[in-house]
Amino acid sequence: MEQTVISARLRDLLARARNVLVLTGAGVSAESGVPTFRGGGQSAVWKGMPFDVISSARMLERDLSAVWEWFNYRRGLLATLNPNPAHHAISQWQQRFANLSLVTQNIDGLHQAAGSRNVIELHGNIWRARCFECNSRQELPELRADCDVPVCTDCGGHLRPDVVLFGEMLPPGAFELAAHEAEQCELCLVVGTSAVVYPAASLPEIARAAGAYIVEVNPEPTPLSAACDEVLSDKAGEVLPLL
Numbered sequence: 001m002e003q004t005v006i007s008a009r010l011r012d013l014l015a016r017a018r019n020v021l022v023l024t025g026a027g028v029s030a031e032s033g034v035p036t037f038r039g040g041g042q043s044a045v046w047k048g049m050p051f052d053v054i055s056s057a058r059m060l061e062r063d064l065s066a067v068w069e070w071f072n073y074r075r076g077l078l079a080t081l082n083p084n085p086a087h088h089a090i091s092q093w094q095q096r097f098a099n100l101s102l103v104t105q106n107i108d109g110l111h112q113a114a115g116s117r118n119v120i121e122l123h124g125n126i127w128r129a130r131c132f133e134c135n136s137r138q139e140l141p142e143l144r145a146d147c148d149v150p151v152c153t154d155c156g157g158h159l160r161p162d163v164v165l166f167g168e169m170l171p172p173g174a175f176e177l178a179a180h181e182a183e184q185c186e187l188c189l190v191v192g193t194s195a196v197v198y199p200a201a202s203l204p205e206i207a208r209a210a211g212a213y214i215v216e217v218n219p220e221p222t223p224l225s226a227a228c229d230e231v232l233s234d235k236a237g238e239v240l241p242l243l
């Protein structure tokens with residue numbers, strides 16, 4: 001495989017930039033063994049259901065225990081996996097840039113496991129649950145074989161995964177903060193996302209409109225590629241440590 005070419009412009013920006021925004025998707029965790037989503041297109045990901053059906057607000061209303069079974073399965077898988085060189089490279093950038101904003105669509109917690117702090121989790125976190133009644137958040141243990149619905153230790157109400165499902169609003173303030181950082185950044189790195197889920201996919205567009213240099217890291221082209229200043233079409237775990 002020929003070495004990924006990093007342009008002189010990007011090298012210079014990496015040397016001078018103060019405000020850097022990194023947006024990540026499932027692809028940054030692929031080399032850790034976390035399955036990506038669209039790799040499967042609209043095909044079924046769980047018991048004959050496409051991803052944006054089982055992970056939807058409608059499914060939560062219709063069959064909460066099925067949603068828990070799906071997230072228990074994924075937590076069981078994630079419990080055996082570790083951050084990869086892409087996660088570690090990004091966590092080191094916190095010391096490198098004056099203001100590094102890390103915005104992720106991932107719910108796997110691998111950025112934090114690699115040492116990244118103040119991660120803006122646009123779509124929540126699989127290791128937490130939230131109470132329907134009192135809205136309190138609770139940390140979740142690794143493995144729950146059963147699929148019945150856990151109850152809130154504060155009020156006894158039913159808990160739900162503390163993730164953003166399709167058709168649900170993002171956590172209050174999360175997107176607004178990310179959009180603000182996108183407007184301020186000089187360099188925006190978009191790593192491992194198919195850039196089709198909104199409003200997350202609008203962040204690079206906001207950064208670009210504000211004059212930032214947009215770099216995509218993805219072995220496959222995406223709807224965003226044509227709008228990028230530079231595309232590093234390779235695996236994040238191989239490219240990010242080179243930057």
Ligand code: BV8
Pocket residue numbers: 024025026027028030031036037038039052055105106107123163164165166167168169170191192193194195196197198199200217218219220222234235236237
């Ligand atoms: C909302 C948590 C307001 C749950 C997730 C505008 C236009 C069209 C549709 C909409 C729109 N606005 C809203 C919508 C609807 C919807 C949406 O965007 N639908 C899509 C399908 C078109 N958005 C919503 O519902 C959002 N909410 O808008 O609320 C509202 C409310 C009420 C009514 C109306 C509006 C909420 C969206 C969040 C849903 N929750 N996750 C869970 O995980 O189960 S989304 C989930 O899917 C992820 O978080 C992520 O966002 C997305 C998956 O995308 P990626 O992460 O990019 O992963 P993917 O597999 O697709 O791609 C991986 C990429 O990595 C590939 O390109 C591959 O080539 C690359 N790759 C692979 N290996 C590597 C690699 N790259 C680098 N290195 C490697 N080694």
